Amino acid sequence: MSNFPEAFLWGASTSAYQVEGAWAEDGKGPSVQDIKEIPQGTTDFKVASDHYHRYEEDVKLFKELGLKAYRFSISWSRVMPDGKVNPAGLAFYQKLIDLLLENEIQPIVTVFHFDLPVAIAEEGGWENRATIQAFADYCQVLFENFGQQVPLWQTINEQNVMALAGSVIGTSQKSMKEKFQENHHMLVAQALVTQQFHAGNFSGRIGPAPNIASVYPASEKPADQLAALYMSALRNWLFLDAAVFGTYNHNAWHLLETIGAAPTVTEADRKILAAGTCDYIALNYYNTMTVSSYFQKETKLDQQSGFGIPGFFQAVENTHLPMTEFGWPIDPEGFRFTLNEIYSRYRLPLLITENGIGAKDVLTTDGKIHDDYRIDYLQQHIEQMALAIDDGVDVIGYCPWSAIDLVSTHEGIAKRYGFIYVNSTDEQLLDLARYKKDSFYWYQNVIDKNGLGE
Numbered sequence: 001m002s003n004f005p006e007a008f009l010w011g012a013s014t015s016a017y018q019v020e021g022a023w024a025e026d027g028k029g030p031s032v033q034d035i036k037e038i039p040q041g042t043t044d045f046k047v048a049s050d051h052y053h054r055y056e057e058d059v060k061l062f063k064e065l066g067l068k069a070y071r072f073s074i075s076w077s078r079v080m081p082d083g084k085v086n087p088a089g090l091a092f093y094q095k096l097i098d099l100l101l102e103n104e105i106q107p108i109v110t111v112f113h114f115d116l117p118v119a120i121a122e123e124g125g126w127e128n129r130a131t132i133q134a135f136a137d138y139c140q141v142l143f144e145n146f147g148q149q150v151p152l153w154q155t156i157n158e159q160n161v162m163a164l165a166g167s168v169i170g171t172s173q174k175s176m177k178e179k180f181q182e183n184h185h186m187l188v189a190q191a192l193v194t195q196q197f198h199a200g201n202f203s204g205r206i207g208p209a210p211n212i213a214s215v216y217p218a219s220e221k222p223a224d225q226l227a228a229l230y231m232s233a234l235r236n237w238l239f240l241d242a243a244v245f246g247t248y249n250h251n252a253w254h255l256l257e258t259i260g261a262a263p264t265v266t267e268a269d270r271k272i273l274a275a276g277t278c279d280y281i282a283l284n285y286y287n288t289m290t291v292s293s294y295f296q297k298e299t300k301l302d303q304q305s306g307f308g309i310p311g312f313f314q315a316v317e318n319t320h321l322p323m324t325e326f327g328w329p330i331d332p333e334g335f336r337f338t339l340n341e342i343y344s345r346y347r348l349p350l351l352i353t354e355n356g357i358g359a360k361d362v363l364t365t366d367g368k369i370h371d372d373y374r375i376d377y378l379q380q381h382i383e384q385m386a387l388a389i390d391d392g393v394d395v396i397g398y399c400p401w402s403a404i405d406l407v408s409t410h411e412g413i414a415k416r417y418g419f420i421y422v423n424s425t426d427e428q429l430l431d432l433a434r435y436k437k438d439s440f441y442w443y444q445n446v447i448d449k450n451g452l453g454e
């Protein structure tokens, strides 16, 4: 098992709406996450982990953990609540970035992570072409203020999940035709800001951050293999071909045309897409998917479950894989497979920006959290990532989800991912005190040794 490259970025991730709280403070405007219907029995995002007020304590813990990088997102509605810059919002991120750099932690910034400003949503959101320019204006403010300090940028977190599971994430509840038209606008916006970033001659790199899951055929039947080809094209390659090649993947386009969901694409759009191709690929990996040829079946939809498209594929359970307590498959070898599949298609550096296990961690009376299941999950995935690097995949960093406990997209704070426990529950805010989990000390050692040793 190879040791990791010397400059390997051992990091960890969060997102603004899930960790910051201060949902209406210092001029921040509401995002769609602040006004969506919160699932019964789960907490909202108004306080979350209160990182907005406790970021200095948190960065100190990240430093103790030994992080080389911290992947976080910037809240669009904190920086530009209604199309104008909110200086206090910008100032918060300047302080955070300065503090990270002072602690020799590289800031990795996602500019948009599920939290569209309500002011934009009220104008039609991504369905409205004007949002493309609004996004470009917002990104330009970030590039001008932080472009010299941030080495790695991501444009849109999990655009594929917003298109395919938006109703669960609370970002879009529309028809396939409407979703893939707004998705097209997001692809154009991504390409436009990528061009803008390159025009600024910043030293950093910019790329997309989709949630990629390789797709297995349920059997050796040719029909199942074809089903896997189409599910992967729609869920994965539509998004990465657009970001890397500046074009639509032909299988994905054929599927969208067949189901009447192909977007309207102007000649100007094609030019922007072709000119705005990325420098690297950030990807979130939780598990692989398995499909058979289509049959009528209801599936529980979330970002890690599959679904069915009549005539093309139907997601099925992979009985060879264990599941988390939240029903997500655990497939470390699938991580190696997915990394190889992406790299063999695109030959660009890969940064893993999310990977982790959500679990109902328990805080003991003596302030410990024995999350050996998280150590086991991460150890297995790091082992497979090392094998992918041995295979020849250019992996530049690994940022598990999440640096610190935060609020899940739709399953509350009880679904914990962090190396650091936050003392709060879905029922009660509590004191939000921070506690280092067993996995904190384990990951600290992995970083210190630059790998798993042996």
Ligand code: BGP
Pocket (backbone or CB within 6 Å): 015, 018, 157, 158, 161, 211, 284, 303, 354, 358, 401, 407, 408, 409, 410, 411, 415
């Ligand atoms: C990804 C999102 C993250 C995070 C993660 C865990 O889809 O990019 O924001 O939420 O999933 O999912 P959940 O919070 O639903 O458990």
